[in-house]
Amino acid sequence: MSDILSLASLFTSSFLSATLLPGSSEAVLVALLVAGVGPTWLLILIATMGNSLGGLTNVILGRFFPQRKQSRLQGKATAWLTRFGPAALLLSWLPLIGDLLCLLAGWLRLAWGPVIFFLCLGKAIRYIVVAAATVQGMAWWQ
Known part of the structure; x- marks a missing residue:
């Protein structure tokens, strides 16, 4: 699979994982890290962006209730x-x-700025932890 398709699949999986649809973005991230598809920071960034946009989709949907x-x-x-x-x-x-x-953040009409900040931060921390554990695990096995 080309690197562009791999990154697109990571973004898509991350987006879908943040919605009620099933997805396993952590597994895709780990697979791409192990395969050495791109720099770790880029994979974390793409996963965070996709998952954050999926979460913001839920916030927007909550505002319609x-x-x-x-x-x-x-x-x-x-x-x-x-x-x-x-x-x-x-x-x-x-x-x-x-x-x-x-x-519920959307339903309660919480302010956009803090919602975006904390939502993105939480999702980024998760992917950083997963990536760090994967990289440490790869180094340990070598």
């Missing part, structure tokens, strides 16, 4: 967002919980 009575699970996530504000989006990388946090 009318503000009505909320379920019990929404109540807990809303309490987190109310208590910690946009900083709770540092956990937006978590499966399912992160999707709900992003949707």
